[in-house]
Amino acid sequence: MATIEELARRMKTDAAAMAASSVEIRNKALIEIREGLQANAADIFEENKKDLAAADEAGIAEAVVKRLKFDENKLRDVCEGLDMLRELPDPLGRVTLNRELDEGLRLERITCPIGVIGVIFEARPDALVQIASLCIKSGNCALLKGGKETTNTNRILFRLIHESAVRAGLPEGCLAQAETHDEIDELLACDRYVDLIIPRGSNAFVRHIMDNTKIPVMGHADGICHIFVDEDCDREQAIRIIVDAKIQYTAACNAVETLLIHKNIAKDFLPKLAEALAEEHVKIRGTKEVISMIGESGSGEKETITEEDFDTEYLALTVGVRLVEDVEEAIRHINTHGSHHTDSILTNNDKNAERFMQMVDSAGVYHNCSTRFSDGFRYGFGAEVGISTGKIHARGPVGLDGLTTYKYKLYGHGQIVGDYANGVKSFHHKDL
């Protein structure tokens, strides 16, 4: 069997052919993949059952097992996703600059794929299909490593997807799969061949990846999202939004972790909030003021917060609460303690909303809605390969656009720089 380095080297070679592939072939691959998955549904479910049985035996929590499952519903969802992706416009070959530098010397900036991308993701078979298809549509070669709890499902899905892609006319090296944990370290060492690593998973895992490779890494370690409840706001709406942002999917990176409450409304608002949170079994970790203002309301679980808690992603039914003087203090708190993911202001004051959205240094800045909206599907990107909290390249949910880069093409007729340096010729820089 080929080592990861050998696979990556081959992919680097095939990346040029993949970049040159027509959108017709890439779309044809998406159709072939859908048909391949549908035609082999029974076999896929069979393999998935093996993974589920192993998970059961290992005593894996039910919530996690739910994610491992790949049934008729999940198959339907990924097939719909494949169709949606096919309908999106080609992200490649878009001319984003067309400029005549001088007569007969034309500069074009044109979008193209990044090249070879390594994606390491959690045990979710539907993620494998989504990631592979996003990489195909964007003309990238993808080296995939999924969670070990779905090894059997991943293996058959990968085989079917790869066969379909090659049948459609894409190069052999368009996709490859890594199956063992050791291979992750091999992948991280392939900086000569791999252009980008996208890790998904726990905070500690993503940090490990970031600290152990020279390859650029796109993704997020923490997701410490905030909601600031301003003085003048719709308080019932605020409670509904906070509850959604905390409990709709508690383990998601865009779930809220810290609430900042304007001091002038705290006395009235906090007891109502505490009741609503208690009903949903959310524990409040508040400052002393907050705890005392809540008193016995809701009689939910309450405890005092420490300074470090503000830098913690709970990913659990716990929420931090503190009071702030005004929008300025809320902005300072978020820019100091946040992870630049998604933060929301709830206010009827448009000036405060604009100030917040301008000054908060996060990928997503929201007004009067739940932080949970930050997601590639919800943004209309078809799907996402991950969410980036970095500021270089792509930010927020990363779909097709984030998987492309560009190159400059210069069309000349024998021009040399010497003529411009000596003043024989000069640039006129006309955008066409």
Added chain:
Amino acid sequence: MATIEELARRMKTDAAAMAASSVEIRNKALIEIREGLQANAADIFEENKKDLAAADEAGIAEAVVKRLKFDENKLRDVCEGLDMLRELPDPLGRVTLNRELDEGLRLERITCPIGVIGVIFEARPDALVQIASLCIKSGNCALLKGGKETTNTNRILFRLIHESAVRAGLPEGCLAQAETHDEIDELLACDRYVDLIIPRGSNAFVRHIMDNTKIPVMGHADGICHIFVDEDCDREQAIRIIVDAKIQYTAACNAVETLLIHKNIAKDFLPKLAEALAEEHVKIRGTKEVISMIGESGSGEKETITEEDFDTEYLALTVGVRLVEDVEEAIRHINTHGSHHTDSILTNNDKNAERFMQMVDSAGVYHNCSTRFSDGFRYGFGAEVGISTGKIHARGPVGLDGLTTYKYKLYGHGQIVGDYANGVKSFHHKDL
């Protein structure tokens, strides 16, 4: 005096105010900077003379001393650059996506600055002015470290620029300067505060930076540029372009290092090329075939090339030469040995040109012109902070666009994700 970490922390705080600054204030700063430099020209030249005297004493080569010089001509050039930059449109606040996700739920993607950028650059006082002004126009805070050979000139230029920027209304932390070499390592450790490092300088220096920081690095280590001379081409033009690409500025990263010659024209073309190169004192390092085909032509210096030479950036009057079968072999050679900087094909065959420009995986792919054109000023970007050979974020010459990122703003009216998950509401994703 403040440590680099203290400076960077303050800049991080001021970055939000910098991002919120109006283009009027940023443009006013550019005017104030020009006026400040012009009003203090005599003092600047005085300080520059100290640097030149020290360089003379240290026996620094004349070619290098030329770069250290800051006189009337250089001042005029940087002032013109400041005016040109002021006239460019605001790179911030551009809406690149405006989409209604559902009624009353509008998503906007808007350009914004990266934040705090550390730039380490060579001893060239004009570079300090260009880099500082690009960062100001793009709303970034910049921590600058210039070459030590221009310490005195840098100090006065920095002081004047910083005073002017603050006078125009920008925050105190918009600019800072590091002066000693030790401070580079301090800067590299500031991953909590610095969003991007742009190193300029030798290959070894850039690699050192890349290997010693967790901060994203944008730039290039090598500049191994190629010219492929195809079978059907204008041979006189080819020689003119090759000579320009090699000698117009030999030490530049976009100078050509390797020539790939189509085998069918080699016998006739190589002796003429050798003559032209010999006239310019360029040494040919060729394969055995190449050397034997050249014979005694031009009687310039010639030697046999090794495989490693193809991975070497000479930055000298030396050029590697080999024969290739066709455009495909040229593409393979470049993608294997190149540094993804700038590569040019000289041909009358448009099909081969398109194939080359499609398949060569470089920031710049050129047809019938010199590789020396890859430069922010020549591309019409006003100036450049550097040239990137990475594929993440910005590629090629980096001007204002490469110094920006974006954020997503979501404007709602109380929307929660639960309603969409439960099918109460659904997204309609309408681009506005």
